[in-house]
Amino acid sequence: MTYADVEEVIDTHYDHVNSGMARLMRLLNVGVEQSSDGAYVEDHQGVRYLDCGGYCVFLLGRRHPRILQAAYAQLENVALGSRLLVNRQQGEAAKALASIAPPGLRYVWLANSGAEAVEAAIKLAKLNGRTRFVAMEGGFHGKTLGALSLTHSPKYREPFLPLLPDVTFVPFGDAAALATAIGDNGATTAVVMEPLQSEAGVVIPPPGYLRDVEHICRQHGALLVMDEISTGLGRTGAWWYCQEEDVTPDILLCGKALSGGLVPVSALLCTPALYEAFNSEPLVHTSTFAGSPLVSAVVKATIDTLCDLDAPTRARRLGDRIVNGLLAIQQRWQFPFVTAVRGRGLLIAIAFSDDAFAGEFLLEMVAQHVLISHSLNAHAIARLTPPLILSDTEISFLLAAVESALTAIHKRYFETEGQRS
Numbered sequence: 001m002t003y004a005d006v007e008e009v010i011d012t013h014y015d016h017v018n019s020g021m022a023r024l025m026r027l028l029n030v031g032v033e034q035s036s037d038g039a040y041v042e043d044h045q046g047v048r049y050l051d052c053g054g055y056c057v058f059l060l061g062r063r064h065p066r067i068l069q070a071a072y073a074q075l076e077n078v079a080l081g082s083r084l085l086v087n088r089q090q091g092e093a094a095k096a097l098a099s100i101a102p103p104g105l106r107y108v109w110l111a112n113s114g115a116e117a118v119e120a121a122i123k124l125a126k127l128n129g130r131t132r133f134v135a136m137e138g139g140f141h142g143k144t145l146g147a148l149s150l151t152h153s154p155k156y157r158e159p160f161l162p163l164l165p166d167v168t169f170v171p172f173g174d175a176a177a178l179a180t181a182i183g184d185n186g187a188t189t190a191v192v193m194e195p196l197q198s199e200a201g202v203v204i205p206p207p208g209y210l211r212d213v214e215h216i217c218r219q220h221g222a223l224l225v226m227d228e229i230s231t232g233l234g235r236t237g238a239w240w241y242c243q244e245e246d247v248t249p250d251i252l253l254c255g256k257a258l259s260g261g262l263v264p265v266s267a268l269l270c271t272p273a274l275y276e277a278f279n280s281e282p283l284v285h286t287s288t289f290a291g292s293p294l295v296s297a298v299v300k301a302t303i304d305t306l307c308d309l310d311a312p313t314r315a316r317r318l319g320d321r322i323v324n325g326l327l328a329i330q331q332r333w334q335f336p337f338v339t340a341v342r343g344r345g346l347l348i349a350i351a352f353s354d355d356a357f358a359g360e361f362l363l364e365m366v367a368q369h370v371l372i373s374h375s376l377n378a379h380a381i382a383r384l385t386p387p388l389i390l391s392d393t394e395i396s397f398l399l400a401a402v403e404s405a406l407t408a409i410h411k412r413y414f415e416t417e418g419q420r421s
């Protein structure tokens with residue numbers, strides 16, 4: 001593929017997908033994603049990138065052989081089901097997911113995207129007989145209208161107002177503010193939150209906060225919905241981040257890594273009592289592609305593989321190594337434009353003093369052949385979301401790339417001509 005061919009690809013985006021995005025692609029001057037395998041992605045020129053981005057999707061890397069095998073086997077038989085004959089794979093996937101869920105969350109509704117899982121949670125919560133939701137400042141739950149109503153960022157909300165009418169936002173990490181907002185009038189149906197905010201730039205709540213939230217919800221008869229779409233399935237060093245404080249939500253949402261890096265899928269898990277509304281009226285909430293045999297087979301293989309790898313322990317071990325390595329780099333260089341390094345397991349943030357530095361860092365990392373993610377709700381924060389299949393050599397490569405990228409930025413903006421030569 002030549003330079004002209006790449007331009008042609010971008011032209012198709014410009015003319016038929018999204019011209020604004022196409023302009024950004026030109027500006028970033030990145031290649032065409034051609035192939036992927038394990039922890040690597042290759043572009044049209046054969047340049048290999050270590051993939052530490054992907055917005056929490058690729059916990060098992062790309063095209064994991066076991067997930068691929070499950071998908072191929074399923075494709076040979078039934079991919080999308082009749083929705084009339086019995087779907088064996090959906091039952092098996094749901095059972096596997098329930099087996100690693102917090103206690104009591106036995107029912108599983110498979111959906112196609114994270115936002116759709118949030119929509120299902122909103123609908124179930126509404127059947128609780130109340131109308132009001134409390135969500136968190138900085139929280140991100142997706143961009144469909146219901147999910148957007150609980151997403152805090154004004155940039156995404158304002159063009160679409162009015163959204164769901166009765167949503168109150170409170171500061172994340174402030175239990176007293178939550179207690180006040182829930183109030184005593186029994187109107188709050190659910191508190192919807194991420195236990196650790198991902199798109200806000202890996203915001204870790206203070207110790208004891210999640211337990212306090214659970215207690216406040218129970219006190220006021222409000223449901224607790226934990227959105228673990230980014231944090232779940234072991235990425236943060238526990239199967240679910242809410243388990244760090246032994247919190248059991250009424251509804252748990254997951255997505256991203258549930259895909260096995262292969263198919264779009266998400267899930268809502270909840271108690272039999274809450275799910276009764278869907279059990280007694282099975283057609284009240286459905287979607288054509290939800291829980292298809294193909295997707296379900298991938299979900300089952302993904303969970304089996306994560307269990308066999310002991311994903312939480314592995315993510316914690318690798319994450320600690322990476323965060324300690326990053327802290328050592330910052331200790332050594334004292335970069336004035338890096339304001340924080342933090343993480344839990346394989347969800348890691350490097351915070352910058354300005355949005356522009358985070359953008360430059362992302363591009364410098366591409367130049368170092370490493371892909372990372374930005375943060376939708378916090379542009380000054382870059383996120384590393386590596387897969388748990390990284391080897392020691394790959395971790396060393398990642399850390400060396402970070403060090404080179406940061407020193408390049410330092411040279412550009414903080415060293416005088418004399419110092420540079």
Ligand SMILES: Cc1ncc(COP(=O)(O)O)c(C=O)c1O
Binds near residue numbers: 141142143230
């Ligand atoms: C915590 C959280 N909830 C919901 C979503 C929405 O998921 P999707 O983009 O698959 O609709 C995201 C996506 O980034 C997320 O991080």
